[in-house]
Amino acid sequence: MQTEVAIIGAGPAGTTLGLMLHQAGIDCVVIERQSSDYVLGRIRAGVLEWTTVEILDSLGVGERMRAEGHVHSGVSIGWRGREILSIELQALSGRPMMAYGQTEVQTDLYRRADEVGLTIVFEATDVELHGLTGDVATDSPAVTFTADGGQQRIDCAAIAGCDGYHGVSRITIPDEVKTEYEKAYPFGWLGILSETPPLPQLMYVNNERGFALCSERNPMLSRYYVQCPLTDSVDDWSDDRFWTELLTRVPASAAETIVTGPSIEKSIAPLRSYVVEPMQWGNLYLAGDAAHIVPPTGAKGLNLAVADVRYLADAFIARAEGDQTKLARYSTTALSRVWNAVRFSWWLTMLLHRFPDQSPFDQRAQEQDLYYLASSRAAQESMAEQYVGLPLYPDLT
Ligand SMILES: Cc1cc2nc3c(=O)[nH]c(=O)nc-3n(C[C@H](O)[C@H](O)[C@H](O)COP(=O)(O)OP(=O)(O)OC[C@H]3O[C@@H](n4cnc5c(N)ncnc54)[C@H](O)[C@@H]3O)c2cc1C
Secondary structure (H helix, E strand, O other), rough: OOEEEEEOOOHHHHHHHHHHHHHHOEEEEOOOOOHHHHHHHOOOOOOHHHHHHHHHOOOOOOOHHHHHHHOOOOEEEEEEEEEEEEOOHHHHOHHHHHEEOOHHHHHHHHHHHHHOOOEEEOOOOEEEEEOOOOOOOOOOOEEEEEEEEEEEEEOOEEEEEEOOOOHHHHOOOOOOEEEEEEEEEEEEEEEEEOOOOOOOOEEEEEEOEEEEEEEEEEOEEEEEEEEEOOOOOOOOHHHHHHHHHHHHHHHHHHHHOOOOOOOOEEEEEEEEEEEEEEEEEOEEOHHHHHHOOHHHHHHOOOHHHHHHHHHHHHHHHHHHHOOOHHHHHHHHHHHHHHHHHHHHHHHHHHOOOOOOOOOHHHHHHHHHHHHHHOOOOOHHHHHHHHOOOOOOOOOOO
C-alpha cells in the first residue's frame, strides 16, 4: 500500500490529523493498535479550550458537542478552608471553555471518519517504522504491521507518530538526537465517575488534606478527583471513603450541594510532566502524548494534542503547495505552545496540591500565590488567558 502520510495511533491526535489531511485532499492512513471500542472506553480528559472547539467545528465534528457540551464561563477555586475564589474566564479573556468528555470527542471523530471515508486500521499489532535516517532527503519511510491475519506494509512520504506516551514512534528517534525533560510529582489523582449531576462550575480545591477537583462529563455524569499517595491502590478506596474525603476537602457551601452516588469507574493516575525535543526527526513527526505529558490539573493534554496536529496539518498542506518551511519548523512552532502549557500545568499543580516534603516556607509561598491570584485582576487575567488557551498563531505586532 502507498500513501502520503502514515499516522500511527487513532486517539484524539491521530484521528484529528487524519480528518484534517483528508479534508485538505492529502492521502493518509491511520493505524491503531487497539479496537475502536477499547479506545472509546478510556475515561480521560473533559475540558476543551475554545481553540479546540473551533478546530472540531471546522472538521464537521462539532454538532453534538455544541448541543450536549456545557459551555463554562468560569472556574472556581476553594481555598483557606471555606472560601471560594471565582475566576471569570470569559469576562477576563473573552473566551469560555467547553466541558465535553474525551470519549464523546473520540466518538464524534470516529463517526466523522466513517462519513468521509478516512481509512483507520484497528487492531494492528507489531507496528514497526522503517526507512528513517533523520534526513528528509534520504528517508524512505514505511510502516509494517499485522492486521486481518496478515503482514501489511505502507510506503509513505512521512510518518506522524500520534501513538501516545507508550507508542513506538518516539523510541525510534535515537537517544543521541533527542533530549527528554521530565518531572514526576509525589502523588496521584484518584478519580471516580458517578451518574450524578455535577456542580454548576468546575471547582479546584486547595485543602490541608490535599487537592480535590469537581468536574463534569455531562449533565448527569460527574468526575471527581482527590489527591492520594502513589502507594494507594483503588482497593484502598471504597466509595464511602472517597465521598467522605471529597466532602471534607471542598468548601462547606459546595459540599452541601454535591450529590453522591455509586462510582461507575475508579482509577488512580500518577502525575507527570514530560517533553521530548525535537518533535521531528527527518520525515517522522511526533504529536500529542507521544511527545509530551502534562499533569491533568491544567486540562491541557487533549488540547495540546489537537493544537499539535493543527500545526502539523497546516505544515503538510503548505508542503503540498510547494512551501517546505512550515514542516521544517514544525517542532519549533509546536514546542513553543507545548512549553507554555507544560509551565501552566506545573504552576497550577504546585499552587493547588500539598507536597509530602512541603516546608513551612513552601506553604507560606503557596498561600501567597493564591492570595495574589485572589487579589489581582492581572493575575486572574493571566490565568484565564492560559486556561482557555493561547491563540494558535499569536499576533505579537
Ligand atoms: C489515564 C489517563 C487519564 C487522563 N486524564 C486526563 C484528564 O483528566 N484531563 C486531561 O485534560 N487530560 C487527561 N489525560 C490526557 C489526555 O487524555 C491525553 O493528553 C490525550 O489522550 C492525548 O491524545 P493522543 O492522541 O496524543 O494520545 P492517546 O490518547 O494516548 O492516543 C494514542 C493512541 O495510539 C495508540 N497506540 C499506542 N501504541 C501504538 C502502536 N504501537 N501502534 C499503533 N497505535 C498505537 C493507542 O492505543 C491510542 O489509541 C489523561 C491521560 C491518561 C493516559
